[in-house]
Amino acid sequence: FRLNIDGLLVYFPYDYIYPEQYSYMLELKRTLDAKGHGVLEMPSGTGKTISLLSLIVAYQRAFPLEVTKLIYCSRTVPEIEKVVEELRKLMQFYTKETGETNNFLALALSSRKNLCIHPEVSSLRFGKEVDGKCHSMTASYIRAQRHSNPSLPTCRFYEEFNVVGRQVPLPAGIYNLDDLKDYGRRKGHCPYYTARYAILHANIVVYSYHYLLDPKIADLVSKELAKKSVVVFDEAHNIDNVCIDSMSVNITRRTLDRCQTNVETLHNTIQQIKETDAAKLKEEYRRLVEGLKEANVARETDVYLANPVLPDEILKEAVPGTIRTAEHFVGFLRRFMEYLKSRLRVQHVVQESAPQFLKDIYEKVCIDRKPLRFCAERLQSLLRTLEITDIADFSAVTLISNFATLVSTYSQGLTVFIHTLEYLTGTCKNFFVMCVSVAPQTLSPLDIYPRMLDFRPVTMASFTMTLARTCLCPLIVGRGNDQVALSSKFETREDFAVIRNYGNLLLEMSAIVPDGIVAFFTSYVYMENIVASWYEQGILENIQRNKLIFIETPDAAETSMALEKYQEACENGRGAILLSVARGKVSEGIDFVHHFGRAVVMFGVPYVYTQSRILKARLEYLRDHFQIRENDFLTFDAMRHAAQCVGRAIRGKTDYGLMVFADKRYARADKRGKLPRWIQEHLSEGSLNLTVDECVHMAKHFLRQMAQPFRQEDQLGLSLLTLEQLQSEEMLQKITQMAHQS
C-alpha cells in the first residue's frame, strides 16, 4: 500500500507493515534529507531490506537529482540474490500501482566465477583460476597479439561485447546473477563486463562489500560511481574487520621463496626481450617518464591486483629514475626481497611503525621511500610490457610490491609486525563515500562504530522488535548446580568443575529442547579441550542418547557436510546439537530458522585473543586516535559476536528460540548493556544469574508457552499493522515514542 513518510509517498509492496519498519523508514528519510551518515540497527527478520529499498526507491523517484544511485553492499551471494528478489517484488508492485513501466535499472554484480558463461572457463572451480583464464583471453595485449597470430584462444562473448555491447545499454529491469547470464547468452555478450559497464548508469547496484571497501578492487569497479550515491552496508557489524582485512598484507617465507623464482623469470624474460625486441622496452621507458596517468587508458581488462590506493598525485608524477629501466627495477625488487628475508630471520617478535620500517630499510639496503611508493604500479607496467599472461603465477611478487607501496604510502596507523614466521601489516584507515547507512542486526552499542570508523552520523537509532508474544528467552546461567561459578575466563579455563558443569548444562538442555541446538564456544582450542574432557567424563555419551552431535571444524568442506547432516537430523525428528565456534563460519553466515535452532547456548564470552600483536596495535591505534579505551573495545567486540551468534536462532516474528549465555560475566552491567536492545529488553532481573536447574525449568516453561498455536490475527494491530491501523493517531504516537527512546 501507499505510505506517507514525512511528506514522501512510499509504495510498500505488502499488505501489512511492522511498526518498526515504519519508524525505520522515518529515520532513514531524515538521514537522506540531512545528507549525512546514519547508523541504524534493527533485529533480523523484521523486514529491513524491503523497508530500506522501498524508501530509497521512492526517494530516488521524488528527487532524481539529489540521489542518483543506490549502492547496496551485502556479504554473500545468497544475500545479494535475496535483495534483488525483494527489489523485483517492489518493482512489480510499482508497475501494478502506477500502471506505468518505469525505467529502473537494478543489477547484482559478482565475481567472474559467478557470472562467466564461457563453456570452458566457467567450468573451473576456483575464482582465481577463472580470473586467470579469463584474463588470458581478454587482456588488451593478448588481443593485440591475436591480430598477428589468430590461433590464440579467444572469448567470443567478450569480443561481441567489445564490438557492440557498449553501444547497446542493458534494458531497464531487475537483473540478478542468473538474469545477467541469460541476457548474456541471448545476446552473446559477456555478462561480467556487461554488468560492470552497466553499473555506471544503473539506478541500483547490489554487490559485495569488497567492491567498495577493498581498495584493490574498488579502484576497478567502483571508481566511476557518481558522487550522489546512497551507500548501504547490510550486516555491517563486522565492517571494521573487513576494512582491516582489505588493507592487510601477509607475507610468509614461502611467499618470498616464490617471489624469488618470479623475479628470476622476470629477469630472464627481460633478457630475451632485450635481444628480440628492444624497442618495446624503450617505449615503456618513455611512458614511465611521462607519468603513469596515461598508463591507465584502455586497461580495463589488464587487471593484475590493482595497486593499493595510489593517491592521485602519484599517478601524475613521473616514475623515479632508479626503477625506470626494467633491469634496474628487477634489481630493486631483488634488493627489497633480500631485505625482507633478512628481517624474517628474527627469533622474537618485532613491532615497528611504518616510518621506523622505512628508515631501517633505507639504512640497510639504501632503498628510498619514493621508489617504494611506485613499486606496485611499476610492476604492473613491467608485466604488461613483457606480455605475461599467467598472472596467477606472479601473485607472490605482486603481493610484495603491494606491501611496499602500502608501507610507504601510509605512515600513520600502519604497523609492521615481524613474527618468527610471517610478516603482517595492519591498518585502520577507511574511506567513505557519501552517505553510509548501516542496516545490520547486531550493532550495539551504536556509538562505538562512528568513533571507530571516524565519521559523524546524523542519525543513529536502534530499533527493537514489537512482538505479540515474547518469542525470545535470554537466560544467563552463572552457576552450576553445585554453585560453582561458570566462566570461560583464563584462570578457570582448565577447571574440571567448570567443564563438568558446562557439560551438565548441555546435557540437560538436550533433554528438553526439541530438534536443533547450536552451541558456541569461544575458540577451536577451547572447544577441543572441553569436548575431549566431556568424552572422558562420559557426558558426551549421555548427550548422544538425546541428540546427535555435530562439530564445526576449520575445514569448510567438512563443516558444510556436518551442517547438512545436522539439518537432516533436525528435520526428521532425531534432534541434533551443533558444536561450533564464535567468529567461525557458522556464527557469521548460517541461519538457523525455526526448528534448526530452538536454542543457542553460548559457552563463555567470545573475547578475541588478547595477546595477539595485531590486536594490540589496533587497540593502541584506537586509543591514540579515537579515544576508545581498550577494555571498551574488547567488551564491545565480544558482545557483538555473542549477540551475533545468539541472533542466529531468531529469524522473524513467528520464530522462537532460547538464548542461553553460560558465563557469569554476562550478568555484569557493562556486558549486559552492550547487548542489542532487542535482547536486553527481554532480559529480566530474574534471569540473570541462574543455576543449571533453574535455567532448565524456565526453558521448559518457555518452550511449552511457545508451542501454543500462534495465528496471524494475534499479531494484527500489535506487531503487524494494516494501513488503517497505521494511520490511527494512537499508533503514530506510539511509533514516535519508540523512536524517541532510541
Next chain:
Amino acid sequence: MDEEPERAKRWEGGYERTWEVLKEDESGSLKATVEEILFQSKRKRWEVFLFTSLGLGTMRHLFVVVDCSRSMDDQDLKPNRLTSTLKLLEKFVEEYFDQNPISQVGIITTKNKRAEKLTELAGNPSKHVSALRKAVDTVCLGEPSLYNALSLAVSTLKHMPGHTSREVLVVMSSLTTCDPNNIYELIKTLKELRVRVSVIGLSAEVRVCTVLTRETGGSYHVILDEGHFRELLQIHVKPPPSTSASDCSLIRMGFPQHIMVNVNERDAKPSFSMAHLDAVVGSGLSLGGYFCPQCSAKYTELPVECKVCGLTLVSAPHLARSFHHLFPLESFTERPLEGHPGHRSVRFCEACEGELRDKTVFECPSCSGVFCVDCDLFIHDTLHCCPLCIHRNSAT
C-alpha cells in the same frame, strides 16, 4: 485470576501482580471486573466451537499411540507423566464412547524403538480401560519410534471401510524419535490413505510432528499442564470434520431390543453373553440381554459387533447421539448487547430467561433468538439444537 488454573505452581511461575488486573468502579466495587474475567473464560470455550462446527464424521476408527519411552518418567506431571497420561486416557476413552457410540478405539504403545498393540481396534470401553489400568506398571525405557507406531496403526486402519474416519492420536512425550526408515515417505502414504494424525506433545514442539499433522490434516498441541492436557484430549472426543472425499455406503445395522426375563418365569434360562466368551473375569452368565436380530446371539452391552454374523448392533439412542455430528448446530454469532435492535425481550436470554448482563450476547442465525453465554455453551455442548427454532417450528 483463575484464567489458567494450575498453569504452574505459584512459586514456579513468574512474578505476577494479580491485584492489578482488578479495578474498582466508581462505587468501589470489584464486581464488574470479576464478571468480565469470568465472561472471558467462558468465551474462550465458546471459541472452540467456532472451528469445529462443520460436518463431522460419525463412525470413527481411532488409534491412540502412547509414548512409553524414557522421558515418560519425567515428574513434571504428577506423579509422573505415564501415570498421569494413562489416567487421563481412561477418562478419554469413556467420554469417547459416550460421544461416538458406534466408533472404535485401539491403543498402541511405543518404547525402546519398538511399537506394540496394547489393545486391538474395538468398540468396548471396558476392555481398553482395564488395559490402560494395567499399563501403569510398564517400565519406561529407550526411545519411542514414531515410524513403527504409525505403520502399525496403518496396517490395521487401511482395511477400514472408506465411509469411516481413520485417525491416529499420538501422545508424544519424547523429543526424539528413532526411525528405521524415512518418516516422510510414511507421511505420504498416510496422506494417501487419508489417515488423520493428531499429536499431543507433553514437552515441546517437535518439527516432525508439525509436518506430520499439517500434512495429514490433524491438529498439533502441546500441553501446558495437566488441566490443559485434559482440555486437549477433550478436543479429540468430538469427531473431526468429515472429509468430503470419504465415500458413502449403506451399512447394515441391527437394533436389538433389550429383553428382560424374570427369574420367576417358567422358561427363564440363564445364558452366556457372546461378549464374555474370551473374558477371563466374571461368569458372564445372565438372564436377559440383547439378542442379535440376525443370529440371536446374546450380548449384554451395546454397541457391539456381532461375533457370530458380524452385524453392527446399536441402539437407537446411540445412533441419535452420533447422528447430530452429521448436522451440527450452527455456531451463534456474537454481537454487543448495547445497540442491539429489538424489543424488550432482548434484555432476557431466550433460554434461561435470565437477564442479560454480559457485554456481548449470542444470536442464533436462523431464528435470531438471543442467548447468554452459558446457555450458548449448553446448547452446543449438550442439546445440539436451538430451543427457540424448535419451539417456533412446532408452533406453526
